[in-house]
Amino acid sequence: MLPAVAEEKAVSLPSRWELTRDLVLHNWQSSCVDGWFGANKRGVVKVVTGAGKTTLALAIIERLQQTTASDLRVAIVVPTIVLLDQWYSEILKRSNLPPACIGFVGAGRSDSFEAGARIIIAVLNSASKKLAQDVQRSGISDRLLLIVDECHRAGAPEMRRVFETYSLGLSATPERETDISEEPDNGETGDSASLLPFESTVIGQELGNVVFELNYAEAIQQGILPPFSIIHYGLPLSEPESQEYKRLSREISDLQGDLQTRNRKGLGLIRWCKSQASKGDKRAARYISLLGDRKRLLYRAESRSAAVAQILQQHLGQNPEANAILFHESIDEVMSLFGTLREQGFQVVAEHSGFPDWMRARSIHLFREGIARIIVSARSLIEGFNVPAADIGIVVAASASVRQRIQTLGRLLRKNRLNEGGEKTARLFVLYTRDTVDELIYEKADWEHFIGAERNEYYRWDPFMGSVPVLTGAPPRRPPLSEDELTALALRPGDEYPGDLNQGASYSLDTQGNIRDENGIPIQPNRELRDLLVHGRRRAGRFRITPQKFLVFALEKDALGAWRGLYLGQLTSPPKSSSGSDIQASDSSATLGGDLYPLHRARGETFHVLQRDRRLIAR
Structure with a gap:
């Protein structure tokens, strides 16, 4: 049970807070603390799961209170009640602060700074309005540190008032990611391959820029996290x-x-x-x-369950004491895979957010005790419970959130001991259906940078044919290159264009040789552009011109119906419309209905809807 917050006068607070007792910071944590203070005490820390972001945050609180704001207040916003409990336990364990000065918003509680709390841990859904109101009422915004854990989930408009003084965002992957299977097809039809960097998003602009980054390759190299290899299997459809x-x-x-x-x-x-x-x-x-x-x-591709069964048979056969964590992308598929594996004789349990807490806890208990060797989960595993380590990880279905899944599993994996007493690096398997939109996960992240080139192995495999996986040596796709990278490649006309197919202004060439922009407006005669089109044998079709380097590429469909780019050449200047103005590319990042508004740019007055009559508004 969470303790009650005492009135401020009844709480004996130490004048000098200690929150890192019995801890020695890693070099990266010390550097990160310095970097945050050097960035005017604002910013986002992008560090892989398991490296010690909570400890880092406690070190920042400690130094800020001891050197800058002796009367400090701290608001810690978390996405789940489980994380609320974990933060509370860590603060009690590592600090000299009395429990009574720590308050909560969420989990049935609504404590406040006004009532005497020095640190409030708040669940995001509850915090978005209550915390902002509390800060305003108590008048402590000039000495408040806001910490947003898993900051890519935050962004409620009411939180803007809380961002005004000191702020720290924590996230392994602050860039928002989407499910590739629900996106439009890539190439001239979507913008999914070029997601905005975090600092360009609204929440990124509110919290500040990324002030420190530690990726998985760096964390493994520094010995902070254990090494593992990732095996990518491209599976066929029947x-x-x-x-x-x-x-x-x-x-x-x-x-x-x-x-x-x-x-x-x-x-x-x-x-x-x-x-x-x-x-x-x-x-x-x-x-x-x-x-x-x-x-x-x-x-539901048949090859997925077949591949999972063969991977488990091989590795559990080598080490019967090994255990495995499997992730799927929907509850229905978790239960289907659970049933299939159970019928095949595996010791398996299922875990997902649709189960009551006691059932989820029991599944994880059985897995922890070794009664079950396999646990199948739908996305939610790390958010709910303290999960034991595993020897094998399998991402059964790879959505665009696969990077979070890899970081989650990377934290859980350990070195796999073989029967003969030897040891090998743990393995993580990523399954995708080849020649489908599944492959877009490889356009969304540079896996070699993210994990380390030597830790990735790419195969094509048909588990139904009894064949062994065939090493391909490269991912099926790669992130699109920037304009500077493309220029350095010295592309020749006719080469495949490896850049972002959605970048730049779009044009069309008709069979009469007329060129129009994407609004249908003719452009002024441009000999340089026309020569490129003639040399590229373009009689009609669509093409784009990039905004900085004026690279020209045509768009066409391949044999499978997917869009691809064909490089045509480079202009010395962009074309102009018939009105004489420069043609601007449509901004795919423009704010749309339903998007978060960039609140730091907002000006004007605040209004609210009257409760007694929602047709009326008032100041």
């Missing part, structure tokens, strides 16, 4: 699955062409379609339905 996938993708592509506009692409198109579907738009509803059907088809 013939019926492949035919259905192509049918769904064709219909998705056709609808997409009808529904998207200049300012309604990528994720903006998805949001718009969901909104319109709720209003009865049949085409928008059909589009969303097709994306869901394709996602389920890929999740």
Whole structure:
């Protein structure tokens, strides 16, 4: 049970807070503390899970109170009640602060700084409004440190008032990621391959820039986290699955062409379609339905469960005492895989957020005690419970959140002991269906930078044919190159364009040789551009021009119907519209309905809706 907060006069507070007792900071933590103070006591720390972000935050609190703000208040915002408990336990364990000065918002509590709390740990959903109001009432905003754990989840408008003094964001991957199976097809149709960096997002602008970064390769190299290797298996669809996938993708592509506009692409198109579907738009509803059907088809590919069974048989055969954690992307698929493995005789339990807490706790207890050797979970494993280490990890279905999954599993894996007493580095397996949108996960992250090139192995494998995996040596796709990187490549006309296919202004060339921008407005005669198009044998079609280096590339579909770029050349200056103005690329990052507004730019007065009559507003 959480303790009550005492009145301030009844609490005996030490004048000098200690929050890192019995701890020796890693070099990266000491450097990070210095970096945060050097960044005007604001910013985001991007560090892999398990490296010690909580300890870092406690060190920052300690130094800030001892050197800058002796009357400090601290608000710690977390996404779950479980993390609230973990923060509270760590503060009690490491600090000289009395329990009565620590308050809570959420978990049935609504403590306040006004009532005497010095540190408040708040669950995000409860904190978004209550914490901001408390800070305003108590008048402590000039001496408040706001810490946002898993900061990529935060962003409620009411929180803006809390961001004004000292702030620290903590996250392993602060960039927001989306489910690739629900995104539009990549290339001239979506913006998913070029997600905004965190500092360009609204919450990033409020919390500050990334002031320190520690990736997995660096953490392993420094001995902070144990090493492991990642085995990537590209699995096939069966013939019926492949035919259905192509049918769904064709219909998705056709609808997409009808529904998207200049300012309604990528994720903006998805949001718009969901909104319109709720209003009865049949085409928008059909589009969303097709994306869901394709996602389920890929999740349920027969090769996934076959590959999982063979991986488990091999590794548990080598070491019967080993255990494995499996992640899938939906509760339905978790239960289906659980049933399949149980029928095959594996000692397996399931765990997901749809179970009551006691059932989840029991599953993890059975896994921890070795009664069950395998646990299958749907996304939620680390958020709920203290999970024991594992020898084998399998990402059964790889969504765009696969980086979080890898960091989660990397924290849980340990060196795998063999029967003969030897030892080998633990392995993490990532399964994806090849030649499908599954491969987009490799455009979203540079795996070699993220983990280390020597820790990634890429294979094609058909587990049904009894064949052994075939090493390919490279991922099926890579993140698009920047304009500077493309320029350094010295591309030649006719080469495949390895950049972002959504970057730059879009143009069309018709069969009469007329060139128009994406609004249908003709451009002024441009001999340099026309020569590039003639040399590239472009009689008609679409092409783009990048905004900085004026690289020109055509867009065309390959044999599978996926978009690809064909490099045509480089201009010395951008074309102008017939009105004489420069042509600007549509901004795929423009704020759309439903997006968070950049609150640091907001000006004006505050209004609220009257409770007695919601048709009325007042100051």
